[in-house]
């Protein structure tokens with residue numbers, strides 16, 4: 589196989605990537621005096637934007653909770669830990685599409701993806717819609733169940749989340765994914781603030797980004813590679 593990348597550069601990139609993955613820890617306490625540079629947060633958001641998704645439908649949004657009052661309300665009502673939710677530089681709520689949000693027959697969002705983002709012709713869109721529906725019904729088998737369909741879109745949203753945390757770690761920005769919170773309240777706060785329409789979009793997972801105030805108590809603990817990877 590031909591070399592696609594100079595061996596020296598490959599080695600450097602591999603080391604940098606592994607170091608970033610080792611640097612990334614679930615940070616419990618953030619330094620409230622250290623904001624992220626806007627361009628660093630933008631870089632992290634670009635990583636979400638470029639994440640892959642099933643059928644390329646990007647069924648997520650990154651909602652950045654900027655206003656202190658709204659952010660405090662989100663933290664309070666969802667029961668998030670203020671050491672993370674308030675003290676970190678940025679708090680984001682990642683939302684995913686509901687079944688209505690990606691309904692192949694009716695969703696304006698899907699039309700937008702097909703026509704504008706993918707640049708498909710009206711004829712191509714007309715063939716793609718039923719094909720995508722068949723995919724949801726027969727391949728992933730989620731159509732017909734609101735929960736299963738949201739599970740399908742939320743799985744994609746987690747890929748965007750993962751991209752964000754890895755991008756952050758590459759520039760030594762700390763983060764923590766946050767699932768330990770009241771989902772109904774998260775949805776209510778976002779909807780009341782007019783940030784999402786619950787018919788088409790729902791809260792999937794939150795994350796914070798910033799700089800650590802304290803190192804994690806334990807070293808990173810993982811199973812060895814030989815246990816994780818199973819070869820046939």
Ligand SMILES: Cc1cc2nc3c(=O)[nH]c(=O)nc-3n(C[C@H](O)[C@H](O)[C@H](O)COP(=O)(O)O)c2cc1C
Pocket residue numbers: 612613614615616764765766767768769793804808809
């Ligand atoms: C989807 C997801 C949700 C998580 N939810 C929380 C959370 O609500 N609160 C928290 O402190 N950590 C949360 N974590 C962090 C994990 O507990 C942490 O990643 C795991 O224990 C491994 O530690 P490490 O990330 O430092 O290597 C979450 C991680 C993921 C991937």
